[in-house]
Amino acid sequence: MGTLAAAIPVTAGATAPSRHAGGRRHRPRGSVAVRCSSAADERQALFSRIAPVYDHLNDVLSLGQHWTWKRICVSWSMAKRGDRVLDLCCGSGDLAFLLSQKVGLDGEVMGVDFSWQQLQTAASRQDQRWKACYKNIKWIEGDALDLPFTDRYFDAVTVGYGLRNVVDKPKAMREILRVLKPGSRASVLDFNKSSSFFTASLQSWAINNVVVPLASSYGLTEEYKYLKSSIAQYLTGEELEKLAKEAGFSSAKHYELGGGLMGNLVATR
Numbered sequence: 001m002g003t004l005a006a007a008i009p010v011t012a013g014a015t016a017p018s019r020h021a022g023g024r025r026h027r028p029r030g031s032v033a034v035r036c037s038s039a040a041d042e043r044q045a046l047f048s049r050i051a052p053v054y055d056h057l058n059d060v061l062s063l064g065q066h067w068t069w070k071r072i073c074v075s076w077s078m079a080k081r082g083d084r085v086l087d088l089c090c091g092s093g094d095l096a097f098l099l100s101q102k103v104g105l106d107g108e109v110m111g112v113d114f115s116w117q118q119l120q121t122a123a124s125r126q127d128q129r130w131k132a133c134y135k136n137i138k139w140i141e142g143d144a145l146d147l148p149f150t151d152r153y154f155d156a157v158t159v160g161y162g163l164r165n166v167v168d169k170p171k172a173m174r175e176i177l178r179v180l181k182p183g184s185r186a187s188v189l190d191f192n193k194s195s196s197f198f199t200a201s202l203q204s205w206a207i208n209n210v211v212v213p214l215a216s217s218y219g220l221t222e223e224y225k226y227l228k229s230s231i232a233q234y235l236t237g238e239e240l241e242k243l244a245k246e247a248g249f250s251s252a253k254h255y256e257l258g259g260g261l262m263g264n265l266v267a268t269r
């Protein structure tokens with residue numbers, strides 16, 4: 001597996017995660033990005049703890065359906081051959097790998113996450129995969145609330161199950177807008193906070209009676225109980241559309257997927 005490079009400039013075809021990024025954003029000399037949120041630290045630690053079993057549990061618990069939802073998210077980003085795209089909160093890289101196939105070797109994919117362990121998994125999966133296009137992916141340790149990229153840098157941004165987990169959603173949406181080129185799209189996939197009592201009950205039942213018990217067998221009870229509370233505190237589709245418009249997006253539309261269990265916001269700069 002590719003070793004985790006220390007903070008070194010990203011070089012072409014690099015698979016090792018790095019702490020540098022293309023088109024670095026200039027901070028005043030001597031300033032540093034300081035994250036002053038214990039909630040963010042707790043979430044970073046949570047996703048680092050689940051990293052070893054994250055992909056496996058997603059496959060088992062969704063019966064592989066999460067790939068369907070992720071393909072839709074990537075498709076609706078309108079990423080195309082030759083584009084430069086961002087997979088924000090990339091985790092183990094599922095959407096980055098899908099984007100890589102969309103943009104091809106002429107394109108560029110940057111996967112950003114603040115969990116080094118998740119990025120380690122992503123880099124390892126990249127090394128083990130045979131598709132030549134995956135060389136176009138770079139893994140970058142970074143914060144969704146302070147992206148290390150210049151303005152108007154990307155042709156598309158995807159966020160798969162990430163927005164719900166960031167501690168400042170308005171700031172994250174503003175950062176996504178900032179790094180998108182005018183007319184480009186953000187495609188944000190997550191659980192749907194459904195207004196349907198039946199759907200919300202089904203979702204809650206599945207998490208309480210299938211997801212958490214199975215996660216408990218891996219010693220991850222609290223981590224997957226967080227999943228339920230984070231959905232309860234998430235935004236409805238209508239609220240996500242409002243969040244995007246308030247951030248400055250010219251249009252935003254939320255679509256339900258998976259019978260209303262999931263949802264995808266498409267926002268155009």
Ligand SMILES: C/C(=C\Cc1cc(O)c2ccccc2c1O)CCC[C@H](C)CCC[C@H](C)CCCC(C)C
Binds near residue numbers: 057065164165203207
């Ligand atoms: C890929 C999926 C979830 C990613 C994910 C997001 C989080 O915020 C987490 C937080 C804490 C722990 C884990 C996660 C996490 O894995 C969606 C699919 C995986 C889900 C864990 C399973 C969801 C089951 C559905 C509620 C019901 C599926 C019905 C049918 C089998 C399609």
Ligand SMILES: C[S@@+](CC[C@H](N)C(=O)[O-])C[C@H]1O[C@@H](n2cnc3c(N)ncnc32)[C@H](O)[C@@H]1O
Binds near residue numbers: 043
């Ligand atoms: C549920 S995982 C989603 C991973 C992947 N996108 C997928 O679809 O499977 C959420 C990811 O968001 C990352 N994350 C949460 N808050 C973040 C932040 N402020 N900056 C960067 N990454 C963050 C976590 O480390 C975790 O890897």
